[in-house]
Amino acid sequence: MRSCHLCAEAGYPITPRAIFSGLATARIMVVGQAPGGREVELGLPFSGPAGKRLFSWLAQAGFEEEEFRREQYITAITKCYPGKGTSRGDRIPTAAERKLCLPFLARELELVQPELIIPVGGVAIRHFLGNIKLDEAIGQAYEKDGRSIVPLPHPSGANIWLNRPRSKLLLQEALLLLKKRGQATFP
Numbered sequence: 708m709r710s711c712h713l714c715a716e717a718g719y720p721i722t723p724r725a726i727f728s729g730l731a732t733a734r735i736m737v738v739g740q741a742p743g744g745r746e747v748e749l750g751l752p753f754s755g756p757a758g759k760r761l762f763s764w765l766a767q768a769g770f771e772e773e774e775f776r777r778e779q780y781i782t783a784i785t786k787c788y789p790g791k792g793t794s795r796g797d798r799i800p801t802a803a804e805r806k807l808c809l810p811f812l813a814r815e816l817e818l819v820q821p822e823l824i825i826p827v828g829g830v831a832i833r834h835f836l837g838n839i840k841l842d843e844a845i846g847q848a849y850e851k852d853g854r855s856i857v858p859l860p861h862p863s864g865a866n867i868w869l870n871r872p873r874s875k876l877l878l879q880e881a882l883l884l885l886k887k888r889g890q891a892t893f894p
């Protein structure tokens with residue numbers, strides 16, 4: 708992944724540097740959409756403002772950031788920073804870029820064999836659960852291919868879905884599910 712330039716060679720305005728972290732022994736895999744600019748600077752996934760918010764959510768579910776980063780695996784649907792979008796926030800990787808990058812995710816899943824997957828944001832959620840609305844996915848737990856999947860919304864400040872009172876309730880339900888799964892799987 709670290710030497711991959713496929714998207715740049717195909718003409719997409721990415722910054723070719725794959726951002727991911729974690730151990731092959733991880734039991735949880737967090738899968739985001741794509742890294743942001745701050746993540747490229749630090750070489751660490753979810754290290755910008757969205758990451759701060761994600762780890763504050765995970766803390767509510769009983770996972771402490773330092774330990775989580777040390778022991779679990781964090782990656783994304785596409786591994787390189789896609790650049791700024793036309794409106795607020797970063798550009799969403801196109802279907803073609805996702806297709807180029809997804810073999811890496813498949814290999815990560817094969818190698819790590821996580822027991823629990825946390826897809827973060829609509830792009831990652833739809834990859835694992837198909838064409839599902841955020842309102843239906845958040846606050847639910849799924850079993851697929853012998854793994855638990857507990858989706859979370861994208862923690863970016865540009866995600867207006869988070870502003871609705873109903874969304875806050877769904878998020879709390881998702882965090883409660885994660886807490887229960889975490890306690891059951893990692894006592």
Ligand code: SF4
Nearest residue numbers: 711713714786787808
């Ligand atoms: S996003 Fe994935 S496929 Fe595209 S250049 Fe980066 S590692 Fe390669």
